[in-house]
Amino acid sequence: MSDGKSFYRIVTTVIASLALVFATAAPAVFAAQKEAKMGFALSMTGGAAAYGATQKNGAQLAIDEINAAAGQDGIKIMPIFDDDASQPQQGINVFNKFINADQVAIIIGPTLSNTAQVTDRIAQQAGVPVLGVSNTAKGITDIGDYIFRDSLTESVVIPNTIRIAKEKTGMKKVAILYGNDDAFTKSGYDAFKQALTDQGIEILGELTFAKGDRDFSPQLTQIKSLNPDAIVVSALVEEASGIVSQARQLGIPTSVPIIGGNGFNSPALIKNAGPAADGVIVGAAWNISSTDPLNVRFVDAFTAKYGNPPDQFAAQAFAGVHIAYEAITKAGSVDRKAIRDALTQIKDFNTVLGNFSFTQNREADHPPVVQIVKDGKFVVLGQ
Amino acid sequence: MEVFLQQLINGLFIGSVYGLFAVGYTLVFGVLDILNLAHPAVFTLGGLVALWLVEGAHLSIWAAFPLAVLFAGLLGILLDRIAFAPLRHRADSYFSGLISSIAMAIIFESAALGIFGARTVRFPAGTVSMHIWRFSGVTVTSLQVEIVLVAVLLMVALTSFLHRTRIGKAIRAVAESERTARLLGIHVDAVIAWTFFISSALGGAAGILFGLYFDSLSPDMGRSIELKGLAVIVLGGMGSIPGAILGGVAFGLSEVMTVAITGTSNLRDAVAFTVLFLILLVRPSGLLGRGRIREA
DSSP states (O other): OHHHHHHHHHHHHHHHHHHHHHHTTSOOSOOTTOEEEEEEEEOOSSTTHHHHHHHHHHHHHHHHHHHHHHTTTSOEEEEEEEEOTTOHHHHHHHHHIIIIIIOOSEEEOOSOHHHHHHHHHHHHHHTOOEEESSOOSTTSGGGOTTEEEOSOOHHHHHHHHHHHHHHHHOOOEEEEEEETTSHHHHHHHHHHHHHHHHTTOEEEEEEEEOTTOOOOHHHHHHHHHHOOSEEEEEOOHHHHHHHHHHHHHTTOOTTSOEEEOGGGOSHHHHHHHGGGGTTOEEEESOOTTOOOHHHHHHHHHHHHHHSSOOOHHHHHHHHHHHHHHHHHHHHTSOOHHHHHHHHHTOOSEEETTEEEEEOTTSOEESOOEEEEEETTEEEEEEO | OHHHHHHHHHHHHHHHHHHHHHHHHHHHHHHHSOOOTTHHHHHHHHHHHHHHHHHTSOOOHHHHHHHHHHHHHHHHHHHIIIIIGGGTTSTTHHHHHHHHHHHHHHHHHHHHHHHHOSSOBOOOTTSSOOOEEEETTEEEEHHHHHHHHHHHHHHHHHHHHHHHSHHHHHHHHHHHOHHHHHHTTOOHHHHHHHHHHHHHHHHHHHHHHHHHHHTOBOTTHHHHHHHHHHHHHHHHOTTOHHHHHHHHHHHHHHHHHHHHHHSSSTTHHHHHHHHHHHHHHHOTTOTTTTOOTTTO
């Protein structure tokens, strides 16, 4: 196993260095059929496999639509999907392959912020534009001027969630429960705490759990005794489901809403927690029930093709392909620098995420929403 | 006070699942003096097979439960045949048995991974109808009551089985002395197979109850309970059945109380294992000493 891996590594390195030599000579014009190669580094295996699968579906749908519409003369997307195995090391291999061997025009991904922290540096050095479609951790686009993302960061979504939740529920004092041994849930907690302080909401207590915990009743029992107006939770979807259903089992009434971060924003939460999920408030970057015709068409097409409704990850991947394609069309070539420059010009572009622009720092700029679960469905609480 | 009572119930409940799991460990240890490290894998498969029976074969949980328990028991016999029986007459059978049971654990876990996938899965909603009772601020669900009842029932059944039935008595005789039992004409291999069957059936039952309560099953769920089960039987006294139950409850309570007092689960295992360490210092034979299977 390890022998095979190191052999693979050597081979890719050799190919990569060879490709690097020829790379400068490769002309940056479209091949005869006008094709643009897009590399998708998604987590198809490992811890983030569930997210990677739905991202791939969203991206594939967008590619099919674009290629069908392109006809004979238009630019077609030639996608190359590869699995980063939810691991930075594998992400590096995939990026090197995309950049040097496959000669892609742009890279979409990787799925996890953790991986992006490492891989995006390689792309920046090689001058290949990267569009993250699910990275929400702080500082990803600070890596360099070739790094973009269409996923709103926690520091945008969470303050908005707390503001609207306060408006709608009048909450004054809350308890916080979060995972303190995971970068994602910890950064969600930091953002929540900041937002709560800014809104003048009292924090009655902070409790934590660890990765892989299944029993949250001791923490929830303590929270119940604090009598909060709401419970703020930063957790990934598996733990979130357990927390929500155990909270209701312990007799924390539905009049005490549970407010969650990005990890809660998945149909899996409703599927797992069932009726207990009702009343959960979630900040999100995408609103499945938006009546924007573009969004309605996307939701219908996705559901028809895959048999289940899309989630935010699919929507962001779908939008990401459209944004990248828009930049390629505008650039009029597959020159990596021209595409990067075109990306910075994206402004008020109509996507399923809403009116989309990039900020000066190449961060996503579009309106976030706040949803509440009602009768087993996400509906909009406020915007 | 209400909070304390609720935490007591939380601990008692999780402790009874630990206890049920640990009884299987301790039974094999008491009879054969070997640790069966494939026990957590049987725990996992018991839960996953019950889920498959409910979801794939559309059985009610009341039918799926005994079937999955039976399946886990048969896995135990398979385990004995493959991992332990061939090594039994070797001089180093304690150690080699331990190692081959680790191999079986890996095989079972990989099989679970291959068949059921790596994702966390759940029993469909409404598998068990759930009532919630509240007494002056303390909440108990019918599922919790059912789980504790099933655990108690299985333990009582096991104890009377070991005392009243011929096979039970034979198991205790083998635990006393395999050689003497053989001389007395007891079919020792069959008795050992029975021991594995019962031990694994209890492990599978614990897996189903665990999966039902936490509503989450995955091929690696055995790992979260593996070390705890070992700690529980050391705490209660190796080979003692009442000790395993007592140890399980004590372990569950210490976990829950640690989380309740510190507000985080980071210290949970640290405190539980410190308690274990202290007990080993003060009372190396565990809480209930060496009340072996033969005395059950």
